[in-house]
Amino acid sequence: MSLDWHTRYQSQRPADWTLRHLTEADLPAAAALSAQLGWPYTAQDFARLLAWTPQGCFCVEEPERGVVGVVTTTLYGRVLGWLGLLIVAEDRRGRGLGRRLARAALDFLIAAEADCIMAHANDAARALYRALGFRVRDRVERWEGRASTYLGPRARRLRPAEIEVVLALDEELTQLPRAHMLRHLLVEFPKLAWVDIQREQIEGYLLGRQLGRTVHLGPWLSWSAAGAERLLRTALEQLQGQHVVLHIPSYNGRGLILADNHNLRRTVTVARMVYGNMRPPTAQPLTELAPLSLATG
Numbered sequence: 504m505s506l507d508w509h510t511r512y513q514s515q516r517p518a519d520w521t522l523r524h525l526t527e528a529d530l531p532a533a534a535a536l537s538a539q540l541g542w543p544y545t546a547q548d549f550a551r552l553l554a555w556t557p558q559g560c561f562c563v564e565e566p567e568r569g570v571v572g573v574v575t576t577t578l579y580g581r582v583l584g585w586l587g588l589l590i591v592a593e594d595r596r597g598r599g600l601g602r603r604l605a606r607a608a609l610d611f612l613i614a615a616e617a618d619c620i621m622a623h624a625n626d627a628a629r630a631l632y633r634a635l636g637f638r639v640r641d642r643v644e645r646w647e648g649r650a651s652t653y654l655g656p657r658a659r660r661l662r663p664a665e666i667e668v669v670l671a672l673d674e675e676l677t678q679l680p681r682a683h684m685l686r687h688l689l690v691e692f693p694k695l696a697w698v699d700i701q702r703e704q705i706e707g708y709l710l711g712r713q714l715g716r717t718v719h720l721g722p723w724l725s726w727s728a729a730g731a732e733r734l735l736r737t738a739l740e741q742l743q744g745q746h747v748v749l750h751i752p753s754y755n756g757r758g759l760i761l762a763d764n765h766n767l768r769r770t771v772t773v774a775r776m777v778y779g780n781m782r783p784p785t786a787q788p789l790t791e792l793a794p795l796s797l798a799t800g
Contacts, residue, residue: 522603525553525560525573532570533562536590543714544588544798551691552577552587552798555684559584559611563591563600571595574604576612577799579679582784584617587798589628601631609635609778620778623797629774637776640783642753643797645771646762650718650742653765658730658737661689661696661708669698669708676724677791678784684795685722688712697737699730707790709734717746721793728757731792735761749793758792773797 525533530546530553537544552575553560559576572595575587586608591601612620623643624632661669666689670682688710689696695711695718707725711718720738725731739747749767751758752775762769777783794800 520563520565520571520600522561522563522607524558525549525562525575527553529562529570529573533573533590536570536573536592537588540590540593542590543717545714547691548714548798549573549575551687554687555799559608559615561604561607561611563604572600572604574608575798576608577684578612578615578617579681581616581618582679583800584612584615584620585798585800586612586620586622586632587800601628602634605631605635619781619783621783621800622776622778623800624774624776625771629776632776635778637778639774640777641775642772643750643775643794644753644759644769645748645750645773646759646767646769647717647746647748648767650739650745650747651766652740652743653736655736656733657740658697658699658707658709658733660694661698665698665705668705672705672708673722673724676787677722678786681795684799685710688795695738697734699725699733701730706730707734709738710795711738711742711747712796717748718742719748719750719796721750722791722795723749723758723793724790725792726790728761731757732761735765739765750797751793752788752791755789755792757789761792 530549533549534546556576556578561574562570563572564570572591574589577585577587589605622632692712697709698705699707707730709723711720749762751762
């Protein structure tokens with residue numbers, strides 16, 4: 504696939520800014536831009552996204568100032584393409600840079616022949632995505648609070664010998680080829696991984712990752728509400744006192760109830776959007792209590 508950058512994306516006055524692929528050298532600048540806007544993404548987070556889809560991450564650079572905008576994408580083979588983080592410096596908004604970045608990311612996913620293209624959009628980005636042809640499918644709620652201990656049955660930590668079983672379960676429930684992504688998380692955060700075992704079989708799992716002082720929990724998948732609660736209860740016990748965040752699809756009532764019952768509070772709601780008339784992958788929607796992240800779906 505190829506993109507005709509000069510005719511399709513570049514400014515009419517090239518000296519003003521350049522749109523190009525994001526590189527490893529840009530990761531500190533991307534993280535600094537995120538921090539300036541109060542977003543939690545570090546250079547390590549951008550490195551992970553870049554490793555997963557190296558040709559699908561872009562930035563806007565100004566000659567004197569450097570990187571003033573970034574966008575990421577995540578490809579799940581041809582099953583799904585995700586338009587992820589879209590960040591533009593606050594004092595550079597209103598100049599069309601966000602639209603240029605989003606258009607480049609969208610064109611990359613279209614050129615990759617993704618069967619479905621999706622994105623999460625906050626209030627600021629929703630109008631832009633609608634203008635690009637996205638429609639709202641449902642919503643995802645952010646729940647957060649301090650981890651505490653609760654009474655009841657527990658799950659337990661994932662053991663190395665169980666990784667392959669968890670990867671197979673994930674693909675069965677989500678219909679997404681993302682084993683490489685989960686392996687990456689397990690290498691980075693081996694202590695933030697739990698499994699629920701019933702009748703000698705793994706029926707659910709929960710992973711986490713550290714973003715600054717906060718632990719983001721997800722993906723969180725389970726065949727049953729009881730199993731989902733065992734996983735959450737175990738994670739909250741082991742993370743006691745730490746700040747935790749979950750993103751729960753609004754259609755998953757069991758996840759919303761569990762978050763509320765475990766003293767977390769709803770703080771933000773974002774739209775989950777689909778491009779055009781595309782249909783999302785067929786999955787087991789009630790088994791997904793939290794996605795991997797808002798940046799990757």
